[in-house]
Amino acid sequence: MTAIAAEGLAKRFGEVQAVAGVSFEVVQGELFGFLGPNGAGKTTTINMLTGLARPDAGRIRIMGIDCTGKPKAAQHLIGVVPDESTLGAYGEIRAPKPPVGNSANYGNP
Numbered sequence: 413m414t415a416i417a418a419e420g421l422a423k424r425f426g427e428v429q430a431v432a433g434v435s436f437e438v439v440q441g442e443l444f445g446f447l448g449p450n451g452a453g454k455t456t457t458i459n460m461l462t463g464l465a466r467p468d469a470g471r472i473r474i475m476g477i478d479c480t481g482k483p484k485a486a487q488h489l490i491g492v493v494p495d496e497s498t499l500g501a502y503g504e505i506r507a508p509k510p511p512v513g514n515s516a517n518y519g520n521p
């Protein structure tokens with residue numbers, strides 16, 4: 413089964429075309445590396461696939477669920493280990509404040 417299908421994904425930030433027509437498929441059980449130079453649009457693409465950014469164009473399917481325009485439709489199926497920049501969005505986290513993370517936001521324990 414196709415786990416992730418990205419078709420023609422595009423995202424612009426002002427003057428910057430961060431992602432321009434990215435398409436790929438990952439089948440269930442496949443180990444998939446998504447590599448590219450700094451600023452190539454990797455994080456923006458992953459953010460679109462996980463519902464953290466809305467594509468300007470393109471189509472997303474996660475485990476057969478069409479998430480295009482419905483960013484939360486498959487978030488319960490996704491686990492994300494964010495990089496430093498994502499954690500930075502929450503500022504410094506200290507006890508006894510409850511931990512906050514993407515998995516919590518997605519409703520996963």
Ligand SMILES: Nc1ncnc2c1ncn2[C@@H]1O[C@H](COP(=O)(O)OP(=O)(O)OP(=O)(O)O)[C@@H](O)[C@H]1O
Nearest residue numbers: 425428429430448449450451452453454455456457
């Ligand atoms: N929120 C944003 N606002 C404005 N520009 C952005 C934003 N996010 C990303 N960009 C720009 O979009 C382009 C792609 O950025 P992105 O972070 O997706 O690349 P990346 O491949 O993940 O890079 P890196 O390898 O450095 O992590 C870059 O030019 C970046 O400056």
Ligand SMILES: [Mg+2]
Nearest residue numbers: 451454455456
């Ligand atoms: Mg990145």
